Amino acid sequence: MADDQARAIETKPNRMTGGDALVAGLHRWGVDTLFGVPGVQLDEFFDGLQRNGDGIRVLHSRHEQGAAYMALGYAMVTGKPGVCAVVPGPGLLNAGAALSTAYATNARVLVLTSTVNSAMIDRRQGALHEINDQDGLLRSLTKWSARATHASQIPGLLDEAFRQLLTGRPRPVALEVPPDILAQTGFFAYPQAKPALTNPAADPAAIERAAELIAGAKNPMIIVGGGAQEAGAEVRELAALIQAPIVSRHMGRGVVRSDDEYSLPAAAAIPHWPDVDVVIGIGSRMTQLREWGSDARLKVVHIDLDQSEITRIAPPAVGIVADAAPATRLLVDAIAALNPSPAPRTAEFAAIRAAFREEVAAEIQPQVGILDVIRAAMDDDDVFVDEMTQVGYTSRYALPILAPRTYVNSSYQGTLGYGFATALGAQVGAGKRRVISVNGDGGFMYTMPELATAVLHNIPLIAIVFNDGNFGNVRRIQANKYGGRLIASNLHNPDFVALATAFGVKGILAEGAEGLARALEEAKQADGPVLIEVPMNLEKTPSPWKHVHGRKVR
Incomplete structure (x- = not known):
């Protein structure tokens, strides 16, 4: 019409x-x-x-x-x-x-x-x-x-x-x-005017209370969630003003670039949580208060559009019900008026990032090396869609994310099998930007028939399938917790390259990180969808979970 x-x-x-x-x-x-x-x-x-x-x-x-x-x-x-x-x-x-x-x-x-x-x-x-x-x-x-x-x-x-x-x-x-x-x-007919689209405005009194609390902090921290995806500039300005690290887990990734001098992965921030005196949560459910621990010395400022989230885990010192970007802008202006003069801390944050990177690069291989290859094949605004797979879990802390809305994760739902079909929709939305989807062999088969949809509608997604022949997490838990008593965790898989070819999708077999690098370069030249199969050995793939789950430290 x-x-x-x-x-x-x-x-x-x-x-x-x-x-x-x-x-x-x-x-x-x-x-x-x-x-x-x-x-x-x-x-x-x-x-x-x-x-x-x-x-x-x-x-x-x-x-x-x-x-x-x-x-x-x-x-x-x-x-x-x-x-x-x-x-x-x-x-x-x-x-x-x-x-x-x-x-x-x-x-x-x-x-x-x-x-x-x-x-x-x-x-x-x-x-x-x-x-x-x-x-x-x-x-x-x-x-x-x-x-x-x-x-x-x-x-x-x-x-x-x-x-x-x-x-x-x-x-x-x-x-x-x-x-x-x-x-x-x-x-x-529809009315001539659309309904008004309004959100609550931040309470000026709450902004002032929060500004005074934050300006007096000795060791503040900012935690961002998915609700801050459009507030990156304001969050970055706040961090520089009060010399606070910007901490994100999966949903807040990309609010500020991972290589920004104020950015820290959540896993790297955990050891420093006991020293924080004021935490500012922006568009986040603030599960860190439950997982990492809390005490009377920790003061919380929480900005969220959902009043119920602000008080769900613990009542904050100051709660601000408002959209992240305008509320953070008001907070920055109010703090700036108080003329804070914190000592520079970017060298401290750089050292934390470097030490964490060195640790995971040494411990979590081949996943970190694979993610390095994937990141090198991506432009800053290309999109990464994770899955419930060993490489996907590791991406939550080891894959640099350089732009908002370029890291897709299933949050607390942990939806095995969501990734491939979700990535197809992400590719449609991303337009000319490329989307890379990582999948385990178990999760990929949940929506595998959508290979036909990718061909029919010419959706140029690059899908990587890591094939280890198992529901990896299930098998690892059975091996470690139940004395190696294994049940219902092994898989029978097709030849994924032949499967892709049968659907009319370009299929590539890639051995290891070097093979994946070559495959990704070939895939980027293709006009339509591409599937890359990467054989994996679960026994030689260390658990990434040490850095995924939070742990109580205060």
Whole structure:
């Protein structure tokens, strides 16, 4: 649909179906990409896309989990809403792991789904794709969900869905439209004005209290999470003003460059946690307070859009409910007015970074060497998507991240198998930037059929599969904790290069870090998707977990 047609539908009543109204709303909110799997309950919506969807690229996957993961990857890399459409019941359940991951990672994912026909809802008569309490399921996986009971409700509900996505703490939202409502025809329109997108403003009194506390600190630390991804400049200015290290774990990676003189990996910061007197948490759940320990001497300043996060682990000395960038800007200005003059500490931070790097490079091989090869093949703004695999775990602290939204992780959900399909969506969102996906052989097979999707839609993802023939973590735990009693941890794998070739994907076998370096150079010259298989020996791959898990030190 041309832009002028879309605007006409928005602002004056037109005869259209519920499916048309849904498509018009996607145009209204600037959606240009939709991931999905069609099915009978969504037929009217997909027909609306066919007739009126000019400007919306529809990428259909081989499985609903693939579609939802792709929306997740798109959202995490762009910061914009990632939209997916899946049929109800089993289709929605298939998408559930991706929605739970979007919830954990604070990703703006909109899932459009359907139900059984309106008259059959909650009747338990065995209608196609019927499950009990589908709306209850959605409520448990999303920030907000709703169901349209008449096509005229769709404009208001879709506007509210986007308002929920774009204000407050980002998390997935869902809209259910029964198939008979998608088919319903009527005269209706979107309001001329979109709903206001506002977030709470920082309380000036709280800013002043926080500034005074921080300005008096002897050994401050800044901890950033995923909520600070758009606040890098302000966080960096705050660090320089108060001479504090900027500490990030997986979700906060890229807020400030890993090679910045104030940046520290979380694992490197743990030994220094007992000396911190004021910690400033910005867009972070601040799990360090629980994992690393806390005492009366530690004062906490916590900036977050979610009031419940600020007090979840422990009440802070000062809590500031606001978006990270504007609140940190106010804090910087308030501290600067107090004229603090801390001694320079960048040499201290450099020594900590160097010692930590030397330690992990000596202990965690071949993973660190492999990550060095991958980083060398990437531009600063290329994207890395991790997985639940030995190289992926190590990347959380050993792979330098040099730009915001270029490190994709499943946060506390730890979603085995999410990576490959998520990386496909990330590549769509990244455009001409390259995305590199690392996978274990176990996790890759979860969404392996999406190789067909990569070829069909010409998504030029570089996917690396590390093949050790095991669910590595499971086998390691069984060997170490249960006296070597192994069960259900070994895998039978295909020839991954031959598998890729069968799908029409360029397949490359790479032996070791040197072979991977050559393979990555070859992959970067390819026009379409590439799969690189790297054989690994689990017995010769040390555990990376020493530096992943926090430990109590105060």
